[in-house]
Amino acid sequence: MFGFECVDCATGIWTSSPLNLTATFVGFSREAFGVKLRRLESALKLPPNLPPLKEAPMRLSVLSLAILACHTLIADDGNWNQFRGPRGDGTTTAKGLPVTFGEGSPEIVWKTPIPGRAWSSPVVWGKQIWLTNAPEIQNVTPEKPKLDKPIVLSAVCIDFDTGNVVHDLKLFEVDKPQFTHGTNSYGSPTPYIEEGRVYIHFGTYGTACLDTKTGQKIWERLDLECDHWRGPGSSPVVYNGLLYLTFDGYDVQYITALDKLTGKTVWRRDRNVDFGTTDGDAKKAYSTPILIEADGRELLVSPFASATIAYDPKTGEPVWTVRHGGMNAAGRPLFGNGLLYISTADGPNPLVAVSPKGKGDITENIAWRTNKSVPKRPSQILFGDLLFMMNDGGVASCLDAKTSTEIWTKRLAGDYWASPLLADGLIYCFSQSGSIPVFKASREFEQVADNKLDSGFVASPAVVGKSLVLRSKTHLYRIEKK
Numbered sequence: 001m002f003g004f005e006c007v008d009c010a011t012g013i014w015t016s017s018p019l020n021l022t023a024t025f026v027g028f029s030r031e032a033f034g035v036k037l038r039r040l041e042s043a044l045k046l047p048p049n050l051p052p053l054k055e056a057p058m059r060l061s062v063l064s065l066a067i068l069a070c071h072t073l074i075a076d077d078g079n080w081n082q083f084r085g086p087r088g089d090g091t092t093t094a095k096g097l098p099v100t101f102g103e104g105s106p107e108i109v110w111k112t113p114i115p116g117r118a119w120s121s122p123v124v125w126g127k128q129i130w131l132t133n134a135p136e137i138q139n140v141t142p143e144k145p146k147l148d149k150p151i152v153l154s155a156v157c158i159d160f161d162t163g164n165v166v167h168d169l170k171l172f173e174v175d176k177p178q179f180t181h182g183t184n185s186y187g188s189p190t191p192y193i194e195e196g197r198v199y200i201h202f203g204t205y206g207t208a209c210l211d212t213k214t215g216q217k218i219w220e221r222l223d224l225e226c227d228h229w230r231g232p233g234s235s236p237v238v239y240n241g242l243l244y245l246t247f248d249g250y251d252v253q254y255i256t257a258l259d260k261l262t263g264k265t266v267w268r269r270d271r272n273v274d275f276g277t278t279d280g281d282a283k284k285a286y287s288t289p290i291l292i293e294a295d296g297r298e299l300l301v302s303p304f305a306s307a308t309i310a311y312d313p314k315t316g317e318p319v320w321t322v323r324h325g326g327m328n329a330a331g332r333p334l335f336g337n338g339l340l341y342i343s344t345a346d347g348p349n350p351l352v353a354v355s356p357k358g359k360g361d362i363t364e365n366i367a368w369r370t371n372k373s374v375p376k377r378p379s380q381i382l383f384g385d386l387l388f389m390m391n392d393g394g395v396a397s398c399l400d401a402k403t404s405t406e407i408w409t410k411r412l413a414g415d416y417w418a419s420p421l422l423a424d425g426l427i428y429c430f431s432q433s434g435s436i437p438v439f440k441a442s443r444e445f446e447q448v449a450d451n452k453l454d455s456g457f458v459a460s461p462a463v464v465g466k467s468l469v470l471r472s473k474t475h476l477y478r479i480e481k482k
Contacts, residue, residue, distance in 0.1 A: 080124040080462040080469070083190035083235040084419060088290050089334055090381055091422040092463040098481040099426065099438055100449045109478040110163030114156065114471065118187030119417075119458040120235075122158075122469050122476065125193045128166065128212055129158040129462070129469060129476070132200060134187035137180050150175045153187060155200045155210060158476055160464060167215040172206040172222070183417075184231035188286075190460075192236045192243070199243055199260070203232025207245060209263060219263035227251040233286030233330060239300075239313060242266060244289060248304045250280030255289070255302050257316060267316035273323075275306050286330040287343070294335070294356040301356070303329045303342050310356065320362045324352045324369075331379040331419070334387075337401050339367055341380060341387065350374040351389075353404065368404040373397045379419040379460075381427055383441045390416050390429045398443065410445045412437050419460040421468075430457035434472065453477065 084090045101107035120132040133154045150173035157167035180186060192199045197218065201207045204227075208220040226232075226249035234246035242257040248271070256268040275283050282305060289302035291313060299310040299319060305327040310319045326344025334341040339353040349369035358365060375391040382388075387401040394414045398407040414431030421428040426448065427441050436451040459471035467480040 079126070079193070080122070080464060081194060082123060082192045082237065083121055083288050084332055084379060084460060085463065088237075088288075088332055090379060090419050090460070091383075094463050094466060095424045096466045096481055097423050097463065097468060098466075098479050101451050101479050103452070103454050106482045107479050109467065109480050112158055112163040112165070112476045113474065114476050115474075116187075117185050117473075119185045120187050120471075121190040121418075121459040122462045122471050123191050123193045123198070124160065124462050124464050124469060125195065125198075125212065127160045128193075129160055130191050130193055130198050130200075130212075131156055131158075131459075131471060131476070132187040132189070132191060132202065133168075134185055134202075137182065137185065151177055151186060153202045153205055155191070155198070155208075155215075157212070157215070160467075160469075160478070163476070163478060169210070169215050171200060171208050171217070171220075172202060174205050177205070178228055178231070180228075180231035184233065185458075186231065188231060188233045190235040190288075192238050194238065197260075199236050199238065201232075201236045201245060203228055203234075204247070204249075205232070207236070207243075207258075207263070209243075209260070221258070221263050224256070225252065227280070229281060229284050235288040237289055237291070239291050242313065244300065244313075246287065246289060246302060246304075248283065248285035248287075250284055253283055253285075253304060255300075255311065255316070257313075269311060269316045269318065271304060271307075271309070272318075273307050273309075273321065282327045285328060285345075288332045290333050290335065292335045292340070292356065295358075299356060301333050301335075301340060303333060303344070305329065308333070308340075308342050308354075320356070320359050322352075322354050322366065323361070323363045324349060324354075324366065326350060328376065330377050331375065334380060334382040336382045337385060339401070341382065341401070343374070343376075343379065345376045350376065351380075351404075353401070367402075370399070370404045372406065373409055375416070377417045381420050381422045381441070383422055386441065386443065388420070388422075388427055388441060390420050392416055394431070396429070396437075396439065396445070398445070407443055408445045410439075410447075418457040421461045421463065423463065428461065428468075430461065430470070432456035432458065 098107045116133045117136045118134045122129050122131045135151050152170050153172040155169045189201045198210050206222050209218040226247040229250035237244045243260045246255050253271040257266045285304040287303040300313040301310045307323045309321050324344050326347030328345040331343030342352050344350050351374040352369050353367045355365040373391050373395045380389045385401050387399040390396050394412045397409045414433050414435045416431050418430040428438050434453045434456045438449040439447040455472035455474040462469040467478050470477045
């Protein structure tokens with residue numbers, strides 16, 4: 001038996017549970033066991049001269065060592081399926097990505113204009129890149145939401161090889177859009193994509209499941225109410241047949257699970273916590289949940305204003321709550337070293353680390369809190385026992401992930417809202433002015449590149465093979481090392 005933390009490559013669930021190889025195949029017949037084992041060995045590309053199946057202990061011992069690295073060997077990042085990638089943490093196993101590039105450089109494979117204003121990040125499956133789009137914000141004050149004509153919310157599909165537009169689909173028309181803050185957009189939630197289907201979400205304005213080949217709607221929902229107050233931001237997540245949507249608005253705060261095949265509601269859970277205020281502005285949030293396995297159970301971990309709740313992903317029953325304060329939570333949680341790292345955004349302790357063990361109120365499980373150079377919008381990067389951050393004002397920092405002890409801090413130029421990327425030991429950051437500094441993910445700060453593209457970034461990056469797929473405020477880029 002081995003204990004380690006990794007991500008299940010098939011489900012995207014983070015786990016810190018001990019791995020028992022015999023338990024991996026519980027419930028299978030001897031023949032099925034052999035088939036499973038051979039398939040896993042084939043996927044891991046193990047040497048063909050291992051002992052035969054009847055000598056299972058030795059064969060399983062070799063397999064055990066291989067499985068310890070399965071999250072890097074099998075977790076092929078060819079499909080960047082959701083916000084912050086297949087593990088939801090902004091990391092990629094890809095190597096050979098471009099490090100230095102700029103406008104007009106040979107690394108720019110193509111550059112496609114994306115008119116409009118939407119901060120959703122690109123997702124990729126096969127040769128398709130999907131993103132959402134929306135018009136410029138028109139209702140500049142809460143008192144004047146009525147427009148002369150409806151705003152159109154759309155989904156766009158770009159061909160990975162050519163950069164050509166495959167689909168530009170008008171999904172929803174909104175006669176009376178809510179007030180949206182000047183820093184947000186009508187199209188900020190990032191889609192979720194899988195084989196044959198892409199799930200497009202515009203918060204209360206509408207959610208749709210599309211056939212990726214034809215672009216046709218499979219189903220849609222227009223009845224999920226929420227006054228976002230400053231605009232929607234939480235992205236959808238899919239697991240085990242369910243589509244999870246988060247609504248933390250001014251008036252209502254809840255999370256819901258839909259049947260991904262039909263769009264019908266399976267469960268809905270109101271937050272049901274004491275926010276300590278009647279001001280709806282202090283109850284809103286924009287975070288995207290993650291799925292983890294910890295303490296022998298699957299958890300859907302969802303931060304919001306003032307607290308984070310872990311739910312049973314199948315039933316929606318709350319498992320535990322940690323009360324950490326804050327509001328406007330936007331960063332996606334991370335899991336490693338036996339701890340959850342949760343951004344609380346506005347508040348005295350904008351970043352906390354908590355053990356996910358226990359039931360009920362587990363606030364006493366908070367291992368540490370910090371308020372130094374913590375980002376409000378960008379998510380963090382966890383690399384072993386190091387936690388890297390780029391805050392909104394351009395301060396990069398590295399912490400000891402187990403203790404929160406500061407290792408280094410470095411001020412860089414620009415403002416940063418996009419979340420960073422970790423690739424092959426390097427961290428890429430993306431500023432609103434178009435600067436893309438690259439530095440080593442190490443205990444000493446060492447910048448290796450300072451790139452620049454014409455327009456700035458709010459959307460976070462995607463990676464496909466050896467290519468960066470970047471959405472600026474005006475264009476979509478494919479960038480690859482030459």
